[in-house]
Amino acid sequence: MGPWRVVRWHGQGAYGAVYQAVRVRWPHRHPVALKLALFPEDPRFAREAELLSRLRHPCIPRLIGHGDWRHPAGTLHPFLAMQWIEGISLYAWARARNPSSRELLQLLAQLARTLHAIHAAHAVHRDVKGGNILVRSSDDRPFLTDFGSGDYQGSERLTWRSMPPATLPYRSPGASRFAFRFIHEPESHYVAQHSDDLFSLGVTAYRLLTGHYPPTQLPSAEAPAWNPEDAGPWSLQKRNPRVTPLLASLVQRMLSSQPEVRGTAEELAEALELAAARSGSAEDLSLFEALPPRPKRTKPSTQAPLTARVPTGTLGFSSWALGLLLLLWLGRDVFQRAEVSFSRMRSPENASTHDAGSVSVGDTLLTAPNASHRAPPSAGSIALELPPRPLPGQSKPDANNRCPRRGQIAINGGCWVQLAMDADTCEANGEDGYLYKGRCYTPALTPQRQPTSTQGSNASP
Structure with missing residues (x-):
């Protein structure tokens, strides 16, 4: 594909396939992530290439090149060549690393700085979530990926639905109210705000800390939004007692139903950095309980079988009852x-x-x-x-x-x-x-x- 030679297939999404590729002339240099459009002349790739070309940040994969690949049938399929990130998704990283509150504060601060760079370019990501955040294995640096849903000022509108593409559990209360109110008016159009990205980051943090999505989806246009400061069963402290008050308060700020409370991405980054710097020893404790060790495998017992030590009648009844219970459970x-x-x-x-x-x-x-x-x-x-x-x-x-x-x-x-x-x-x-x-x-x-x-x-x- 152009100057790139495909090394292997890596995965496939709704609109494109992902390959690992290297330059034909310099195959021993760093590989790239090559994304090929599944549909001919897909305009999403042109918009994503334009958006990425406007962004320069250490937590955003670099756009290295783009072009078109001609299918044997003659159709043109756009592709993007991006920086290859060797790492795992945010939620997988949390499971493997079991970070402390301080480490998570620092990581969220880097992501907030990333959003600030996007917003400063008059753009929005529109799909911030754990699956679109990769943590590099070498230095635990987070990378915000998947700009296929992104938008920037002056871009051409690609869809004519009232709501832009998004992952529903991460949608802000304001966007949900708009969707409920104008669901039967296709000519309406919701314009994503910078604060929507911050709300999605809050949902990501909440789910990382608790394993659940917060109850933020509204049943109707008039329904009150869930209050993240509520001390009920959905509160961070109830879901995970290891979450420190400093971390909980900043996640609650991102999840506020009032966009002005969330502030800007720069203000959020400064608050997260300050909290990480001023935190005490409690912020250095792991956020999750350690996994219990796996039982060691033992050699088969050399003792006499159970039938030699238990009366025959008792064993027959116990085996029959145990077998029946096992069958019922499996069924x-x-x-x-x-x-x-x-x-x-x-x-x-x-x-x-x-x-x-x-x-x-x-x-x-x-x-x-x-x-x-x-x-x-x-x-x-x-x-x-x-x-x-x-x-x-x-x-x-x-x-x-x-x-x-x-x-x-x-x-x-x-x-x-x-x-x-x-x-x-x-x-x-x-x-x-x-x-x-x-x-x-x-x-x-x-x-x-x-x-x-x-x-x-x-x-x-």
């Missing part, structure tokens, strides 16, 4: 997963409502793969990595590695169904979502046959 688990999987396949449009209209082209996949870490207990529901072997009741591929039903994918000896949601939304679905190479999957379960009055006839759900 309930399989039924629940089947119900979730079936409902998602029946309503695929609902699976993407969290990210409706997003114009992300895959920046959340710009990091090299890293070892996975389980979420700490206080982090709430976080998506699981795909298990190395099939789950109980999961469909399995045949000898040719083909799954029994169309749309199922064979991975690690089991059949899976890809969900229409990004990695960030997949994490919000807890145990029902499994991440694999940046995509979200749910297990394809073997249909449970139901007996009928006709012998030899079976009904499947």
Whole structure:
């Protein structure tokens, strides 16, 4: 593609595929992240290239080049070559690092400085979230990525919906009120504000600290916004007692329903930096409980089997009861997963409502793969990595590695169904979502046959 040679495929988003590439003449130099448009002449890439060319900041990936690649069919597909970031997403970094309040204050301050640079260029990001923030492994520097949703003053309007593209849980109360009020007026147009980016950063911090999204979505245009200073069950202190008052107050400031309370990105950065500098020893404690150590594997016991030490009658009854309980538990688990999987396949449009209209082209996949870490207990529901072997009741591929039903994918000896949601939304679905190479999957379960009055006839759900 132009002066670049593709090394490997890395991931795919809604509008583009991401590759790692090197220069043809200097293949041993640093690689780049090459984003190729899936649709011919996609105007999003031109706007993203223009926006990135106006930005210079150490926490924004550099735009190295752009151009068009000609498909064998003759169509032109724009591409962007950007700085390759070796790191992991913000939420994964928090799980692996278990940072202190001081470290998080410093990281949020860098992100606020990044937003200040964007706003100073008369632009807005419009999709600030944990999946679009990468933390570099070498120095823990955060990078704000995915400017495909970004906008700048004087840019051409690409969509004619009333609301700009966004990830719904991160939408500000003001934007939500506008959406409720003008949902049936397509000629209306919401103009994203700088304060909307700050609110999204607050949602990101809240979710990092608690594992949950704050209850900020309004049920109607007249509904009162959730007060982040409320001491109820949704407060930061109740969700995570390890959050210090200094950090909690600044996150609450970002989540305020009043844009003027959030202030500017520069004012927020100064407040975060000052809090990190003046904080005491309490800010150096880890934000999450340490994970319990894994039990050590022991050699098989050389003792006599249990049947030699327990009366026969008692053992027979206990084994029967234990087996029955185990079967009941497994049956309930399989039924629940089947119900979730079936409902998602029946309503695929609902699976993407969290990210409706997003114009992300895959920046959340710009990091090299890293070892996975389980979420700490206080982090709430976080998506699981795909298990190395099939789950109980999961469909399995045949000898040719083909799954029994169309749309199922064979991975690690089991059949899976890809969900229409990004990695960030997949994490919000807890145990029902499994991440694999940046995509979200749910297990394809073997249909449970139901007996009928006709012998030899079976009904499947």
